[in-house]
Amino acid sequence: MYAQMIKTAGTGVKSPEEMTEEERKFQARVDANEKIEPKDWMPDDYRATLIRQIGQHAHSEIVGQLPEGNWITRAPTLERKAILLAKVQDEAGHGLYLYCAAETLGVSRDELTEDLLSGKMKYSSIFNYPTLTWADIGAVGWLVDGAAIMNQVPLQRTSFGPYSRAMIRICKEESFHQRQGYDIMMKMARGTEAQKRMAQDAINRLWYPSLMMFGPSDKESVHSGQSMAWRIKINTNDELRQKFVDQTVPQAEYLGLTIPDENLKWNEERGHYDFSEPDWKEFFDVLKGNGPCNTDRLTARQEAWSDGKWVRDAMLAHARKKAAAKVAAE
């Protein structure tokens, strides 16, 4: 899940009696699976929550380029390099689709960027972990993109039109990402002993951070109840995490790799795998800024923004000059 711990604005789900006339009409449209479009009336809390959620989702796509970009120059073959380049370029595209969706709610691109750079807005905790070996690129595609897909597929049906349309585009492209990751894992798992060890090491390090992507259990959360009533959250975090584990275990078995969880066991009665929770203390610590790469990631984005300023300014100055010359000639 690229959006974690989104604080839903407002006071929780209102009963129809507590709602204003406008809120009742709005909720009826959401309940009827109608899409809400940018110019339609919407509660302020719905708008504020969506800006947080879509903004964080966009930031995650952009920051998510960094751990993978780390391996572009060191990909083992030219083909792998071209594929990784294409994937990282997709992530940039996904970030842009989402920023545009957020902007339809009345926030500007620069405000979103500044909130990321100041640390006011977050991105997914997963990107604060390093990619130490080539096998990590495989594991990121397989596990991290796999977990993201779990969350993004249902969000195609979200109530906000521009968000839904961005999700549909993203989901179409995301499947390539997961498959290329698994393809790398297959190659490594069938390779030399050293390559197998590398693949196993990647799962060992990335398994629990991937489970954290869904966020802590939100069973009791009133906030998540409101987000679900607005249909900007479709499933609970636990549902999605379970679905991810159930889907991933057989894929790991096929690779002949072990998921680093002694408690992982098929539960016949539930029809699901039982598994260990990740260390939530570590999760909150990473969110607070103390993960292995938080400083690196934010510094890279800050430098990209400040180093690129003269280019942005120069291009705008050039465009304005050309426009003025054109007006003068007419």
Next chain:
Amino acid sequence: MKNEWPLWEVFIRGQHGMSHRHVGSLHAPDAEMAIKNARDVYTRRNEGVSIWVVEARHIAASSPSDKGPLYEPSESKVYRHPTFFDIPDEVGAM
């Protein structure tokens, strides 16, 4: 904030002789760059054969609250649809 590149709406014609269709938006300093950026953002998988861009501030839109008065007149004119007319089977395809 004042130096933010303007927002452009992007329209793309797919492969099959369709009209241009709105696909999303992006920021660019001018039209030329908007088309180049649109190529990278919206046609990475051969989604189009032609791109239009228009600065978002030039688009005029109907207001959602006008929905009733704007479209109501056509609601009562079912005879505009061919299925309104019963044509006997003997007449053949029409």
